[in-house]
Each structure stands twice: as C-alpha cells, then as structure tokens.
Amino acid sequence: MINLESVTAGYGGNPVLRGLTLRFEKGGITGILGPNGCGKSTLLKVVSGLLKPTSGQVCLGGKPLLSYSPKELAKEVAVLPQSREIPAIPVEALVSHGRFPYLGFPRKLAPTDHSAVESAMERAGVLEHRHKLLSALSGGERQKVYLAMVLAQDTPIVLMDEPTTYLDINHQFELLRLVRELADSGKTVLVVMHDLAQALETCDRILLLDHGEAIAYGPAGEVADSRAIDRVFGVVSQRVEDLKGRGHYLFSEQA
Amino acid sequence: MVLAASACLLLALAAYSICAGAVPISLGELWQALSTGDTASKAGRIIHFVRLPRTLAALLAGCALAVSGATLQTVLSNALASPNIIGVNAGSGLFTIALAAFFPAYVQYTPLAAFLGALFALLIVYGIACKTGASRMTIVLSGVAVSSFLGAFTDAILTFIPDTQMNRMAFLVGSFAGASMEQVKFAGGCILLGVAAAMVLSYDMNVLALGEETASSLGMRTGLYRMAFLAIAALLAGSAVSFSGLIGFVGLIVPHAARVLVGQDNRYLIPLCALLGGAFTLGCDIAARTLFAPFEIPVGIVMSFLGGPFFIYLLLSRKGRRALD
Numbered sequence: 390m391i392n393l394e395s396v397t398a399g400y401g402g403n404p405v406l407r408g409l410t411l412r413f414e415k416g417g418i419t420g421i422l423g424p425n426g427c428g429k430s431t432l433l434k435v436v437s438g439l440l441k442p443t444s445g446q447v448c449l450g451g452k453p454l455l456s457y458s459p460k461e462l463a464k465e466v467a468v469l470p471q472s473r474e475i476p477a478i479p480v481e482a483l484v485s486h487g488r489f490p491y492l493g494f495p496r497k498l499a500p501t502d503h504s505a506v507e508s509a510m511e512r513a514g515v516l517e518h519r520h521k522l523l524s525a526l527s528g529g530e531r532q533k534v535y536l537a538m539v540l541a542q543d544t545p546i547v548l549m550d551e552p553t554t555y556l557d558i559n560h561q562f563e564l565l566r567l568v569r570e571l572a573d574s575g576k577t578v579l580v581v582m583h584d585l586a587q588a589l590e591t592c593d594r595i596l597l598l599d600h601g602e603a604i605a606y607g608p609a610g611e612v613a614d615s616r617a618i619d620r621v622f623g624v625v626s627q628r629v630e631d632l633k634g635r636g637h638y639l640f641s642e643q644a
Numbered sequence: 645m646v647l648a649a650s651a652c653l654l655l656a657l658a659a660y661s662i663c664a665g666a667v668p669i670s671l672g673e674l675w676q677a678l679s680t681g682d683t684a685s686k687a688g689r690i691i692h693f694v695r696l697p698r699t700l701a702a703l704l705a706g707c708a709l710a711v712s713g714a715t716l717q718t719v720l721s722n723a724l725a726s727p728n729i730i731g732v733n734a735g736s737g738l739f740t741i742a743l744a745a746f747f748p749a750y751v752q753y754t755p756l757a758a759f760l761g762a763l764f765a766l767l768i769v770y771g772i773a774c775k776t777g778a779s780r781m782t783i784v785l786s787g788v789a790v791s792s793f794l795g796a797f798t799d800a801i802l803t804f805i806p807d808t809q810m811n812r813m814a815f816l817v818g819s820f821a822g823a824s825m826e827q828v829k830f831a832g833g834c835i836l837l838g839v840a841a842a843m844v845l846s847y848d849m850n851v852l853a854l855g856e857e858t859a860s861s862l863g864m865r866t867g868l869y870r871m872a873f874l875a876i877a878a879l880l881a882g883s884a885v886s887f888s889g890l891i892g893f894v895g896l897i898v899p900h901a902a903r904v905l906v907g908q909d910n911r912y913l914i915p916l917c918a919l920l921g922g923a924f925t926l927g928c929d930i931a932a933r934t935l936f937a938p939f940e941i942p943v944g945i946v947m948s949f950l951g952g953p954f955f956i957y958l959l960l961s962r963k964g965r966r967a968l969d
Contacts, residue, residue, distance in 0.1 A: 463863030490863040
C-alpha cells in the first residue's frame with residue numbers, strides 16, 4: 390500500500406535516509422524503532438509528503454506521492470507530530486481542524502463534518518472537554534485531543550511520532566488502546582516509538598532503522614527473536630511471560 | 645457578548661470624539677450634520693472638515709494596526725511580533741518619507757508607498773527568519789535590526805533634505821491632527837479590505853497557528869498562506885502609517901488584551917482586535933487633544949503612557965500571563 394523505492398532524503402544536503410526500499414501493507418500497526426538520528430521521524434515526513442526525497446520515490450496505492458495535491462494527500466495520510474502548538478482554543482474547535490482537507494470556502498462545516506468531529510471526540514474520550522480550552526488541559530488530555538483531530542481527518546493511513554512521550558503510564562495505555570482500535574478499524578498505522586518493550590508488545594510489525602537503512606522489518610516477534618534490536622542498540626533482550634501467559638520484553642546493558 | 649460590548653464602546657467613543665473639543669457639539673447637532681451632510685453651519689463644518697476625518701483616522705488606524713499585529717503574532721508564532729517591532733512601521737515610514745522627499749509631486753501615492761515599504765521590511769525579516777530556521781527570537785532580532793537600519797535611512801533623508809514636505813515630529817511620533825477626508829477615504833478602503841480579508845481567512849489562520857508540520861499535514865499550502873497573511877498585515881500597517889505616522893504599541897498590546905477576553909481563536913480574535921484597536925486609539929486621541937486643552941500632545945505619546953502600564957498589568961496578572969504564553 391505504501392511503497393518506498395530507493396528513497397534517499399535528508400536536510401541541507403546531508404542524507405538521513407539512504408536508498409530505503411520498503412513496502413508497508415494495508416492495516417496493522419508498524420512500529421518504527423532505531424537509535425536517535427537514525428531517520429525515524431524523517432521517514433514519517435517523507436511518507437506524509439512534508440519532506441521531498443532527494444532521490445527515489447514514495448507511492449500510495451501505486452500512485453506517486455508527488456502527484457497528490459496537498460488536500461488530496463491530507464485525505465489519505467494524517468500525522469500526529471512529535472511537537473505541537475498548544476493554542477488557547479476550545480477542544481471542539483481544534484478537533485474540527487481535522488476536517489480542513491474536506492472544507493471548501495468559506496470553511497463552513499457541513500453536517501457530515503460535525504458528525505465526524507463528534508464521533509472523533511467520543512472515540513478519543515475527550516467529549517467532556519469539548520468546551521474547555523486546549524491550553525487548560527493536562528499533557529495526556531491534550532495528546533488525546535490531537536488524536537481526536539487525527540481521527541476527524543478520517544484517513545486510511547495514520548502516522549504518529551512518539552505519541553506516548555511525556556505521558557504517564559495510564560495515559561500511555563489509553564493512547565495505545567486507541568491506536569489499536571484505529572488499526573482494528575482497518576487503518577494503516579506507522580508509529581515511531583522509543584520504548585522498545587512497549588513497541589514489541591503493541592505493534593504487529595517492527596521496522597528497525599540504523600543510519601538511515603532498514604536493518605530488520607517483519608512481525609514483532611520475529612524481529613525480536615532475530616536479535617537485530619540487541620545488535621543495533623547494544624543491549625540484551627529477554628522475553629518473559631506474566632501469570633496470564635502474555636509476553637513482555639526486558640532490556641539490559643551488554644556486559 | 646464581548647464583541648457587542650466592544651462595538652458599543654467604539655461607537656460611544658466615536659460620538660464623544662466628534663462632540664468633544666474647543667467648540668462643544670451636541671448629539672443632536674451631530675445627528676443633524678451626519679444625516680443631512682450639512683456643511684453650511686458652524687457645527688457641520690467642524691464635524692465634516694475637522695473632527696470626523698480625525699475620528700475616522702484614529703479609528704481606522706487603531707483597527708488596522710491591531711489586526712495587523714494579531715495577524716503577525718499568529719503567522720510568525722511570536723508573541724512579540726507587531727508592526728513596529730518587526731520593522732513594518734519603519735519600512736512604511738522610510739518609503740513614505742522617501743516619496744515626500746524625492747517625488748513630492750506624487751504624494752497622493754503615499755498609501756501605496758507605505759504599503760510597499762511595509763511589505764519590503766516584512767520580506768526582509770521573513771527572508772532572514774526562513775534562512776535561519778525561523779526561531780521566534782530570530783524574527784524579533786532581525787526585526788529590530790531591520791527597523792534600526794531602515795530608520796537610519798529615514799533619519800538620513802530628513803537630515804539631508806530638511807524641507808521634506810512632511811511634519812517630521814508628527815510623523816515620527818504619530819498624530820491624527822492633520823488627517824484629511826481624502827487620505828482617510830483611500831487608506832480606509834485599503835484597511836477595510838485588509839480587515840475583511842483577515843476575517844474571511846481567520847479559520848485558515850487558526851490552522852496555520854497549529855504549526856508548520858500540523859498545518860501542512862492537514863493539506864494547507866503553508867508557504868502560500870503565510871505570504872498572503874504577511875501581505876495583509878503589510879497592507880493594514882502600511883495604510884495606517886500613511887496617514888497616522890509611526891504609531892507604535894497598539895499592534896502589540898491590543899491583540900494580547902483581546903486574547904485575555906476571547907482566547908486565541910482568530911475567528912473571534914480578529915474582529916475583537918478591530919473593535920478594541922479602534923477604541924483604544926480613539927480613546928488615546930481624545931486624551932491627547934483634551935487632557936491639556938487648548939494644547940495638544942501627539943497621540944503616540946499618550947498611547948505609550950497608557951499602553952505601557954496596561955501591558956505591565958497584563959504581564960503581572962495571571963490571566964494575562966496565560967494569554968501571553
């Protein structure tokens with residue numbers, strides 16, 4: 390569904406992704422892992438069209454990304470970026486911005502847009518905050534509001550850059566549950582994560598990057614078993630099972 | 645509610661501005677003169693040739709500079725951005741004075757020159773900001789540098805060509821004393837156009853305020869919109885400077901005061917800035933000509949005297965600080 394063909398991309402002439410060739414199938418959660426500076430966020434920017442590759446091309450459903458207009462692309466790919474502005478506007482107003490790609494002039498929301506916003510707020514669990522200012526909410530609630538905006542955008546592909554960073558453990562669980570629901574509803578989710586154990590336990594597939602190259606890509610369990618993560622990060626991983634038989638991963642420093 | 649109250653305040657101040665002065669005018673005389681267009685009576689002449697142009701000038705300039713400031717603060721994601729701080733006023737001032745000094749036969753094109761000067765300064769600041777990564781501090785610092793540089797040119801012209809056809813003091817500090825209906829009509833048209841454009845695009849301004857990455861991922865052509873908003877801000881500030889001189893401060897403090905009242909939703913912020921900017925400037929102009937009557941002080945001085953402490957109050961109050969963050 391998403392094809393990268395020999396994609397090289399970077400900033401100011403310095404390549405961060407180097408000749409990456411990948412194919413992301415429709416549906417499921419793909420966790421993108423790798424050390425700092427390996428190109429995880431750059432990969433999301435390339436797939437979302439925010440950064441043009443210096444060579445190679447990205448295709449969505451067989452159609453080159455560059456042939457999409459910005460609004461057409463925004464109907465296909467939604468992005469939850471790592472850093473966000475926190476304007477003092479009501480939650481409902483922010484979530485309604487997710488409908489921007491569907492609005493003509495003069496930016497009047499149609500009944501279908503209103504119901505999409507309502508449904509997105511409900512799914513993200515922020516309906517009770519609809520009249521509150523975004524700036525008055527906690528970090529976890531703000532993250533859910535932005536996720537509601539992404540839901541309102543209603544795209545088949547959702548990209549998330551470290552969505553659980555700075556959240557307490559309960560908000561992390563809640564957010565990851567929402568991400569799972571997105572994938573279960575047929576959306577393709579690519580998510581950059583730093584917590585290796587959380588990624589292995591949450592994602593269906595793992596893409597491991599290092600120095601802008603794909604080191605491993607496949608089902609989470611297979612990538613963990615291959616020890617590629619251990620080699621790239623210089624750690625030792627261990628799979629343990631809890632009393633309910635669920636697998637968890639522990640990571641420790643190499644001796 | 646806030647918008648309606650501000651509109652009432654603006655109307656009351658406009659009526660008071662026309663009625664108060666060395667020759668007091670009653671509301672009945674004001675209604676008579678405005679409804680019949682009477683310029684034969686003494687009151688009619690005072691209203692049509694002196695106080696109405698001045699009142700409209702103050703109202704429109706305040707409205708334009710406040711909306712320009714709010715637009716710049718949103719588009720540049722910088723709470724310190726305002727027409728005077730980021731060089732827009734200095735650019736307008738330079739082009740206006742250069743036109744008066746070198747092409748005195750074309751002074752009727754002053755609003756156009758002021759607009760081009762404002763746009764010129766904005767493009768330099770924006771260019772530097774883009775080149776260096778557009779950090780908030782870079783924008784302010786480059787604005788200060790551009791203001792200083794363009795201001796030096798203005799001072800040089802006024803020094804070498806002292807008989808420039810312009811009231812130097814009034815222009816540099818800002819004043820509505822010499823405003824004529826012709827000036828107000830032309831620049832006022834540009835201001836109404838600019839305010840209408842900012843209001844129509846206020847939803848888009850909200851989307852742009854979410855940041856480059858988020859706005860782009862929502863399908864917005866951010867570069868195009870940013871340029872359009874900068875052009876609107878330049879049109880507004882340039883038009884105001886063309887007849888009011890280098891009035892500062894209103895473009896900085898009114899948007900922040902308005903944010904305390906309605907938050908950052910530009911759909912409400914922009915019209916409120918238009919109303920409060922007009923009201924604040926009108927109030928300052930009334931004070932400038934009535935506080936020490938029969939003497940008059942330039943409105944820019946009053947504005948700084950009133951606006952400075954008010955801004956400090958905003959910084960000290962918790963709600964104000966939240967709005968500025």
